[in-house]
Amino acid sequence: MAKVLTSRKENYAQWYNDLVLKAGLAENSAVRGCMVIKPYGYAIWEKIQAQLDRMFKETGHENAYFPLFIPKSFFSKEADHVEGFAKECAVVTHYRLKNDEKGGVIVDPDAKLEEELIVRPTSETIIWNTYKNWIQSYRDLPILINQWANVVRWEMRTRLFLRTAEFLWQEGHTAHATRAEAIAETKQMIDVYATFAREHMAMPVIQGHKTENERFAGALDTLSIEAMMQDGKALQSGTSHFLGQNFAKAFDVKFADKTGKLEHVWATSWGVSTRLMGALIMAHSDDNGLVLPPKLAPIEVVIVPIYRNDEQYDTVCEKGEEIRKALLKKGISVKFDKRDTQKPGWKFAEYELKGVPLRLALGMRDIENGTIEVARRDTLTKEVMPMEGIEDVVDKLLVEIQDEIYNKALKFREDNIHYVDTWDEFVDTLENKGGFIMAHWDGTSETEQEIQTKTKASIRCIPFDNPQEEGKCVLTGKPSKERVIFAKAY
RNA sequence: CGGGGUGUAGCACAGUCCGGUUAGUGUACCUGCUUUGGGAGCAGGGGGUCGCAGGUUCGAAUCCUGCCACCCCGACCA
Structure with missing residues (x-):
């Protein structure tokens, strides 16, 4: 097979980059440090989002949306917070362009903003400024909100998914009446992330406290999940922060408790980002391309028809269509690639690169024998199986693959x-x-x-x-x- | 912001040192025929302001000046 990826052994960083590009997950854009997430990459992100969103709602959270822009003055209210983010903020200073005599456009110097706006690097400040208006009494608590958004951090050096100037994420921001409740929330959410990583990404993680050095700017405690990549390096994959009363004090958010006494509100925030895509890629993939756990694969099974002429094409397609429907009925996402513009070998390589967990190849030989060829992406093994009841076999195999990918990653981590x-x-x-x-x-x-x-x-x-x-x-x-x-x- | 490097077809690159046919190769793309159980073969075809702006010259991708962009190393990065 033609080699399209640099091998992991040869150059791990290059392998990663090649894979992201060749599998059609993302590419660099015209804007420095910002990526274009391509449809296949975005489809994986949507699956990640959908599952996490379900888990957030199951734990009592609601979604909301806060502005992209934050008044500069908000950042001066929490000293540690600004210290942590000041060096990497994009700032909006003007609100209008005008035509230049030379034919281009220039920033209109007359359109300078009175107060500059910061493109959010994270939303604690704008959200706590808002919570101030929402909270008066212990009856208003807790507030359990999540937002799906983009944020901008002007990083010096970027890498697709792992560190980009703009990235997609979710950020939970909760407000509580007591310290204990906020601490419990912080812990609950890191557990949600760990469960998600383990059960959906098939990626084992270690949960723990960050040291003071590595703590979030403005937090009293930061919890994280840490995963090991195949090169032995660690990737922080999710964080949950106990913010104490820092933001409540900075934004003067108080509530009356049952005795009528005014107290500052206790806070948490927690987030995961498109960085999880990087984690997913580096946790499982190999030199032939992406390896996706079935639960996050946009396509779980692909069917490839093999034929020599129009007549065979029709026969094979008819059978393939039956199998597709049987799989759909089982709730399995399946693609029947009937295109006659690409050859079977090309398709095999393509779906391997894209990490589709199972591939079914169907030709005249199979139709005569009542069989079908089943190929596993994770082990790269092929087996000819009876066509009858193949949907049940596939169903079971997908569960098996999900487990085995996890176990493989777990063993690798334990060995290292x-x-x-x-x-x-x-x-x-x-x-x-x-x-x-x-x-x-x-x-x-x-x-x-x-x-x-x-x-x-x-x-x-x-x-x-x-x-x-x-x-x-x-x-x-x-x-x-x-x-x-x-x-x-x- | 320091050090180094690179800009030539969608992509990857050669040509630049030493100026001189119509700017080339691979791949991708289009057409046709043969193929199709692991990225097919052959034949034909289309696609270029050679990063931008000046200058030198009979003649510039090539030499000179300025600018721009990107990449790598460092610094930076909950």
Whole structure:
């Protein structure tokens, strides 16, 4: 087969880029750092969205929409928050263009805005400014809102899906009467993300707390799910923040409790983005292209007809159409690729590149024998099976594939988690093995930063339910009570 | 913002050093015939302001000046 992708071994970053382009997921646009998400990539995102949206609603959340633009002054209200985002904000300064004498257009200098508008990098400020008007009493709480939106962060260096200047995401913003309730919400949502990653993306994740260094700007605690990619690097795939009363204080949002006393509201925010597309790609795909878990595949099964002439084409198509209907009846998304503009071999390669979990090939040989060829994308195996009842077989196979992809990813991760106790071991493991390193750390930001400067590895998270044990910090030798996860990250 | 590099057909590139037929190759595209169980073969065809603007020259993709864009490395990045 013609090689269209750089192999993972040869150059992992290039492989990723090739795959995104060749599988028709996204491409770079005319705007620096911004991507065009193509129909096939967007279809996967829609499946991600649909499932998450269901899960948010099941946990009591509602969708709403807030403005793209945020008055500049809002950003000065929460000191840590502006510190975290100021350097990467797009700013709108004018509201009109005019014709230039030379034939082009220029910004009309007379149309300068009194107060500049910031294109949202995240919506905490505009939302808390709004919540101020919505909350007076404990009876108005909790507020459980999610929004699906685009945000802009002017990143210096971008990569398709993993880091783009504009990206799509959802951001949940909740308001609560008590600290405990907000903390419970923060935890609940990181659990939702972990469940989604595991059950739908077939991607195992580790949940934990971020260290102070890695915490969201303005949060008291940040929880994350961390996944391991096939090159051993970590990808932060979702975060849930306990914001304490920081934003309530910044925007003066108070409520009267049952005794009539005024208190600041407790907040959380949580989000996942189109970065999940990058996670999905890097978690499962191989040198032949994308490998999609059936639950997120826009097409679960493709049927390819094989024929030599018009008469055979008609015969094969008739049978193929029957199979298509039988699969549809089972609720399976199926494409019957009847195009006679492409050859079977071309189609095989194409659907492999696009990660369609199952492929059925149907030719005259099968019609005579009452069989059909079933090919699995994840294992690249082919088997000739009886045509009768194929829809049940496919149904079962899709479940099996979903499980096996997960197990494969889980095994890979387990094989690449290393426990180390000395600095030499730490450096050696990071350089020669990669993956996640479980090591003791003295709990200080200084040590974390020094390790990052020396090795480029950062603390991904402090896992929940982490076993407590006596140990010594891998760098400073100071006492430590638990191991944390170090890794190089995207 | 520092260092390096690249702009030539939809895409990938050669040609530039050393100026000189009608600017070329692969791929993709179109037409026809033969093919079709793993990205088919042959024949024919269409497609170019050579990044932009000046300059040198009888003559510029090629030399000179300026500008623009993009890429890589670094800095930056919850």
